[in-house]
Amino acid sequence: MSDDHETTESTESDGNSDDPLAERWRQARRITDGGQPAERGRERDQDAPHAFLLEDEDDAELDRGPFQQWVATSISNPKRAYRAMFYTATIFFLLTTLFPFYWLLMVALTPEGQQQDIILTPNGFNPGAFIEVFQTLPFHWYMFNSFVIATASTVVVLVVASLAGYAFGRLEFPGKTPLMLLVLIISFFPPAAFFIPLNDLFNTQFFALEPITGDGTLYNTPGAMVLPLSAIFMPLAIFILTTFYAQIPDGLEDAARVEGTTRLGALFRVIIPLSAPGVATAGVLTFIAVYNEFFFSFLMTDGQPENWAPILEGILGYQGQYEVMYHLMAASSIIGVIPVAILVIVAQEKIVSGLTAGALKE
Amino acid sequence: MAADTDESPLTGGTDHPAESRERTGNPVVNRMENLSEAAYAYLLLIPAFALLALIAFYPLIRTFVMSLRADETRGADPLGGFVGIENYVDILTGNARLARQFVDVSLSTSFPFVELGVPLLQQALFVTLGFAVISVIFETVIGFGQAYVLDQDFRGRRWVRVAIILPWAVPIVIQGMIFFLLFQPEVGFGTDVMQWLGVFGADPLADSRDAFVIILIADIWKSAAFMALLILAGLQSVDRSLYDVARVAGASPWQRFKMITLPLVMPALLVAMLFRTMDAMRVYGLIESTAGCTTVPSLTCLVVEAMFGGTRIFATAAAVAFATALVIGLIISVYVFFFRDTEGGLY
Numbered sequence: 001m002s003d004d005h006e007t008t009e010s011t012e013s014d015g016n017s018d019d020p021l022a023e024r025w026r027q028a029r030r031i032t033d034g035g036q037p038a039e040r041g042r043e044r045d046q047d048a049p050h051a052f053l054l055e056d057e058d059d060a061e062l063d064r065g066p067f068q069q070w071v072a073t074s075i076s077n078p079k080r081a082y083r084a085m086f087y088t089a090t091i092f093f094l095l096t097t098l099f100p101f102y103w104l105l106m107v108a109l110t111p112e113g114q115q116q117d118i119i120l121t122p123n124g125f126n127p128g129a130f131i132e133v134f135q136t137l138p139f140h141w142y143m144f145n146s147f148v149i150a151t152a153s154t155v156v157v158l159v160v161a162s163l164a165g166y167a168f169g170r171l172e173f174p175g176k177t178p179l180m181l182l183v184l185i186i187s188f189f190p191p192a193a194f195f196i197p198l199n200d201l202f203n204t205q206f207f208a209l210e211p212i213t214g215d216g217t218l219y220n221t222p223g224a225m226v227l228p229l230s231a232i233f234m235p236l237a238i239f240i241l242t243t244f245y246a247q248i249p250d251g252l253e254d255a256a257r258v259e260g261t262t263r264l265g266a267l268f269r270v271i272i273p274l275s276a277p278g279v280a281t282a283g284v285l286t287f288i289a290v291y292n293e294f295f296f297s298f299l300m301t302d303g304q305p306e307n308w309a310p311i312l313e314g315i316l317g318y319q320g321q322y323e324v325m326y327h328l329m330a331a332s333s334i335i336g337v338i339p340v341a342i343l344v345i346v347a348q349e350k351i352v353s354g355l356t357a358g359a360l361k362e
Numbered sequence: 363m364a365a366d367t368d369e370s371p372l373t374g375g376t377d378h379p380a381e382s383r384e385r386t387g388n389p390v391v392n393r394m395e396n397l398s399e400a401a402y403a404y405l406l407l408i409p410a411f412a413l414l415a416l417i418a419f420y421p422l423i424r425t426f427v428m429s430l431r432a433d434e435t436r437g438a439d440p441l442g443g444f445v446g447i448e449n450y451v452d453i454l455t456g457n458a459r460l461a462r463q464f465v466d467v468s469l470s471t472s473f474p475f476v477e478l479g480v481p482l483l484q485q486a487l488f489v490t491l492g493f494a495v496i497s498v499i500f501e502t503v504i505g506f507g508q509a510y511v512l513d514q515d516f517r518g519r520r521w522v523r524v525a526i527i528l529p530w531a532v533p534i535v536i537q538g539m540i541f542f543l544l545f546q547p548e549v550g551f552g553t554d555v556m557q558w559l560g561v562f563g564a565d566p567l568a569d570s571r572d573a574f575v576i577i578l579i580a581d582i583w584k585s586a587a588f589m590a591l592l593i594l595a596g597l598q599s600v601d602r603s604l605y606d607v608a609r610v611a612g613a614s615p616w617q618r619f620k621m622i623t624l625p626l627v628m629p630a631l632l633v634a635m636l637f638r639t640m641d642a643m644r645v646y647g648l649i650e651s652t653a654g655c656t657t658v659p660s661l662t663c664l665v666v667e668a669m670f671g672g673t674r675i676f677a678t679a680a681a682v683a684f685a686t687a688l689v690i691g692l693i694i695s696v697y698v699f700f701f702r703d704t705e706g707g708l709y
Binding site for chain 2 (some may be wrong): 078086104115163174176181188193194210238293344352
């Protein structure tokens, strides 16, 4: 190995080289070297005698088999072994998380009645399942219901939690900590503990509700899901918003107040716009949580799309009385995942920051 | 209560002339402007607590009151007279009129999860506790691995993160559907693989032990991602210079992990485990959409079955619901106790 190579590599590892020749050399080097040019280049930069040692070993290893050579280099350079372990772990995690989705797609693409032994490829090709899903059941209706319920809950949660978050984050008052703890405790209780009286309550006829719901009960209306789901997912939003609102400097709010804004005006015109990332985070998390919820969504309607049954009733609906339509179950599941998958791709930073802010708050 | 607390410097004391504070012509807004800081805070908390009172506090109290009354299987009133803790005694001794018992200790002489058809796996309390403990242990280990991967710097990290979060964002019913199909003998290959390994019987979704394993796998697949996110936050808050110091001092990677990473991540890890345990104790949807509540009865399953089973045992349902809340509350207190100890020891 000549000195020429040595210099090329060290300039590259500084990251300043735009020379196409150097780029090609680096690629060639990556192939022969198992993919770690930058790592080794840096090592040489830092520690010249060590680099010499390594090169001597490289020369001596020429007559070994590929695996033995890999082992030998791993021993002389443990970083490589860790790197290899890291890539193995990454690939393992990617396979385990993504494979079920891939397999689901394969089941959906397989024509009805041929669902045996699908592993990597579908038995036949039938993209029509994705249209059949909407023809067999009004799946779009279920999706619409889910969207309405999730959006309405998100709006309710954001408004109510904004007020509470402002109080907890920016105001001092007696009983602040006990009240926050009370909110936290609610998020620990199982929905089952609330469910029986709520079920009674929502099946009770209220005269005031008659013009809205027809028979005066909340059962089979979006309200029967929006109310409990808002209450259950509100604590997380309150904690996220409290964190964000507390970080806005007092001076900004004071300035708005001096200019003549009302207290509520300062909240809605100064604090909330400045905490937009936090509000978006709380909104995305609430939407996903409500969209994914099972318990109330399953029990608070009778499962008919015209009675506001959400998407889960649709997916379970393909398990009909007469036949079980596996390919439609798979296809509808894929369609149901798409909205949250898009949300995760678009808002992943917010999800990460929001979950951690909300959960690590106490 | 509110009047004697400190005023916000902006709104000033009450001795100001009233007209100088009237920013708008709206009397409601004006009154809001004149409130003390504490009163204003309570006003802002009213909507949140009104919602919580309607959906959480009131039902919780009603559930408790209902659980103290007798079941009335005939007649117009679904609840009978006051019986005290009789319902609780019944569910704890396995005498309740439930399809699956809450707990039935006299039967539980055999070791769980080993033999086929052990009654232990048809007792809701043990199913739920076993599910919570096993799933949280696996999720913590796998979530830690995932968080460790995401904590490294590499190309395409954004997309790897999306892939790892994705299961967390999947609706419970779709999670259930995926694993139902995977282990449905007619469709999925999961059963074949498990039978080849000698783990599963002929119809895993109808067998309590096999279905329990399926539900565990499904839950670990989905919730390890949640653990990974919370642990990742802990990992990223670790000061990187500590690692440099350790490297200079000659610490091996394992020592660096044990002496620096683990202690510093411990609080985040415990909070994540607490959250997951709470969630795992509430498991219902996953069971309902895969194996069904009769095969794998969880605590929440019992409540729903008692409510809608057509036998009008509402008081028993309420007792089971409240007992579930108590069990979860007990676990929280154990955690909080443990958590406080650990944090005190670390810092």
